[in-house]
Amino acid sequence: MEGLLYGLSVAITPTNLLFCFLGAFLGTLVGVLPGIGPVGSMALLLGATYGLPPETALIMFAGIYYGSMYGGSTTSILVNIPGEASSVVTAIDGYQMARKGRAGSALCIAAVGSFVAGTVGLVILSFLAPKLAEAALKFGPPEYFAIAVFGLLVLSQLSGQGLLKSFIMVGVGLLLGTVGLDDISGQARFTFGSVDLQKGIDFVPVAMGLFGIAEVLDIAAEKVANNQEAIKVKLRELLPNREEAKKSVGPTLRGSVLGFLVGLIPGPAAVISTFLSYTLERKISKSPQDFGNGAPEGVAGPESANNSAAIGAFVPVLSLGIPFAPPTALLLSAMMIHGITPGPLLIQEHPEIFWGLIASMYIGNAMLLLLNLPMVGLFVRVLSVPSNLLMPVIILLCIIGAFAINNAVTDIWIMTIFGVAGFIMRRWGFSPAPLVLALVIGPMLENSLMQSLMMSQGSLSIFYTQPLSRALFILTIIVIVAPVLYRLVKRLSSPKQNAV
Helix, strand or coil: CHHHHHHHHHHCCHHHHHHHHHHHHHHHHHHHCCCCHHHHHHHHHHHHHCCCCHHHHHHHHHHHHHHHHHHHHHHHHHHCCCCCHHHHHHHHHHHHHHHCCCHHHHHHHHHHHHHHHHHHHHHHHHHHHHHHHHHHCCCCHHHHHHHHHHHHHHHCCCCCCCHHHHHHHHHHHHHHHCCEECCCCCCEECCCCCCHHHHCCCHHHHHHHHHHHHHHHHHHHHHHHHCCCCCCCCCCCCCCCHHHHHHHHHHHHHHHHHHHHHHCCCCCHHHHHHHHHHHHHHHHCCCHHHCCCCCCHHHHHHHHHHHHHHHHCHHHHHHCCCCCCHHHHHHHHHHHHCCCCCCCCHHHHCHHHHHHHHHHHHHHHHHHHHHHCCCHHHHHHHHHCCHHHHHHHHHHHHHHHHHHHHCCHHHHHHHHHHHHHHHHHHHHCCCCHHHHHHHHHHHHHHHHHHHHHHHCCCCCCHHHHCHHHHHHHHHHHHHHHHHHHHHHHHHHHHHHHHHC
């Protein structure tokens, strides 16, 4: 508590408050506008912080990071375009709520859930950071591979479509993840001589194509086929009703804890935490059939999980100087630029950095809630724009966002191709969410598999001799077998019930 009070005295100085607000506001804009991302915006501003005190620069960078988690849900809910991988899951039910006239409710649930999750994550970070960082260090390549396998198998049940279709989408996503230079051998794979493809296929143009461009084509086709306007949303209420609020409480709290724990794991923690939270909520829900059709739990849980995971990612970088996510890697770079060495001695040597940063995150979290809730009405007004005006704007934003990643026309072509592919997938009943998430997780799966086999000289025994890896694979088997056994028992018991 003494450390937090000291950090509060650092964070509430006028300069630090100004840059905390600036970071939170920029982060929200970065999340709302797909394409730039927190990493891109932090990289652009890295050189501009040379003249700032180190704690001020880090406070602003942290605000951009967790602020983007807030803003990332906005375009997912309103126009079904996730600007970040962690917002893909939110789009499943958030966009359906918007189509039913509950866009304001979905945005409010996302904002409040993010605030609660951020606060819960910060409390855990404040008191348990060193011990939790030690636990995260026990994960090696076999554990990462086991987590990736577990995640993909859970992912196959995410969209609510048939298991075969989900596996096909996961397989396509994994194949796309192999495009580019192999991290182990350095060989170019499936690049067809293109220099631009050597870097791999980025998430953003694929997601924009599958979700944004495909949605535009879908609305256009529906309008032509039915000779009528695309579905219009009636926004009668901007706040959740009592039933929606009640359904959101449990998922918010569960997502907050789950997300923070997943945030301690290297890799796309925010992505993994969102689909784990979504799957958990659907499994324990009394009405799982509502998921995918506008369930508030499908917004509250994943949004809480990805914000809490963002806070959890600060544990290893502050306590051990090890970044487990790209944004925290840039935060580490900012520390090194200012002559600060993060690690176990950071609290003793630079308490103003450690506690000032944590205290500023409490303040920034409150700022984001105050920023987002009053702006819900403004965001919702996007849906009142006629589709013939809104759709070209969406296409323009997608083109700008896709090109801005690498300043490459190739990314625009990738977005266009996947836009057409996403339109066809919708017509054939395939959900694109498993494909996009498999594209993100695939490289981690491949690299950890190769590293594990190199460690064991090609022996698969390394995956079941390591205790954590073995436990994760046992959990994976349970996840696969349990639904099959449940359906089998239910099928066997149904004739007896009918007979009675």
